[in-house]
Amino acid sequence: DEHFPVSDDEILVLKDKVIDMLDDKEKQLLCDKYVLKKNTNQIAKEYKTTENNIYQKLFRLKQKTKMLVVKVLNE
Numbered sequence: 001d002e003h004f005p006v007s008d009d010e011i012l013v014l015k016d017k018v019i020d021m022l023d024d025k026e027k028q029l030l031c032d033k034y035v036l037k038k039n040t041n042q043i044a045k046e047y048k049t050t051e052n053n054i055y056q057k058l059f060r061l062k063q064k065t066k067m068l069v070v071k072v073l074n075e
Contacts, residue, residue: 006073014069014072014073017072018065018068018069018072021068021072022061022064022065022068026061026064029043029054029057029058029061030061030065032046033058040054040055040058
């Protein structure tokens with residue numbers, strides 16, 4: 001694990017940078033899950049898909065977000 005000394009203000013800027021690198025569907029899914037605190041079943045119904053599909057999308061989105069965070073920190 002790499003560790004970077006980052007202030008709280010820098011974290012907010014970096015967070016916005018990472019979010020800006022996501023497409024609209026990814027942003028919406030993150031918002032539904034982590035801002036609006038919807039459960040996976042509710043999201044699946046709204047997206048007209050299965051819970052398993054949402055779990056997969058969230059898993060891939062977490063992986064992508066982690067890679068983007070590292071990329072932004074290394075800039």
